[in-house]
Amino acid sequence: MHFLKKVFISGNLNKVLPFLVLFGFSNDCISQKKEVSASEKIEQYINLSSTPSDLKKIEIFENDFPEIFKYYPNINPINPKVKPGLSSGFSSKRLHPLEGDLKAHNGVDIVAKENTPVYASANGKVIKSKFFNGKAGHSVELSHKYGFKTRYFHLNLFIVKTGETVLKGQIIGYLGNTGGSTGYHLHYEILKNGKYINPKKFLHIGE
Numbered sequence: 001m002h003f004l005k006k007v008f009i010s011g012n013l014n015k016v017l018p019f020l021v022l023f024g025f026s027n028d029c030i031s032q033k034k035e036v037s038a039s040e041k042i043e044q045y046i047n048l049s050s051t052p053s054d055l056k057k058i059e060i061f062e063n064d065f066p067e068i069f070k071y072y073p074n075i076n077p078i079n080p081k082v083k084p085g086l087s088s089g090f091s092s093k094r095l096h097p098l099e100g101d102l103k104a105h106n107g108v109d110i111v112a113k114e115n116t117p118v119y120a121s122a123n124g125k126v127i128k129s130k131f132f133n134g135k136a137g138h139s140v141e142l143s144h145k146y147g148f149k150t151r152y153f154h155l156n157l158f159i160v161k162t163g164e165t166v167l168k169g170q171i172i173g174y175l176g177n178t179g180g181s182t183g184y185h186l187h188y189e190i191l192k193n194g195k196y197i198n199p200k201k202f203l204h205i206g207e
């Protein structure tokens with residue numbers, strides 16, 4: 001940097017400007033490259049299954065890329081240490097329990113006792129925490145890095161506000177039976193770039 005100082009002191013801006021442009025440009029390129037490789041990593045891990053060798057890869061991912069992993073929604077939202085039991089899985093169409101017609105089920109239903117804590121499955125920001133009468137009930141929607149969103153429906157209570165930042169594993173509310181629900185459970189959805197994806201892929205419970 002010494003030569004830059006000298007050029008500034010001598011007031012010869014014509015000579016230094018091309019260097020400054022070059023510096024700014026190359027920094028942009030480096031940060032873009034980092035972002036792409038993180039997204040590529042995410043794409044690789046989304047497609048992993050629950051076979052022992054794939055679960056090992058997830059473990060390595062967690063250890064080697066802790067910064068990316070914080071934004072990867074792969075914990076069970078009702079108990080980060082245990083694989084969940086499901087009452088209803090992800091499907092493009094299923095018989096809706098209340099309305100009796102075929103509707104898409106865009107998430108999984110995780111059954112647990114009333115007021116079981118519900119955890120954020122990745123670091124993110126609360127984009128909705130409100131009551132939707134007749135459908136989602138008390139619900140929370142989080143936005144995460146790398147195009148992920150997660151949704152938590154039928155809560156008895158949510159304890160986070162819209163705009164608030166949450167951490168992976170932080171309690172955001174308590175399980176309930178509110179809205180269009182027929183029993184105590186958490187309806188849990190994951191979206192990537194606006195498209196629903198099967199949360200089973202992230203809970204590693206197999207098909």
Ligand SMILES: [Zn+2]
Nearest residue numbers: 107108109187
């Ligand atoms: Zn559901």
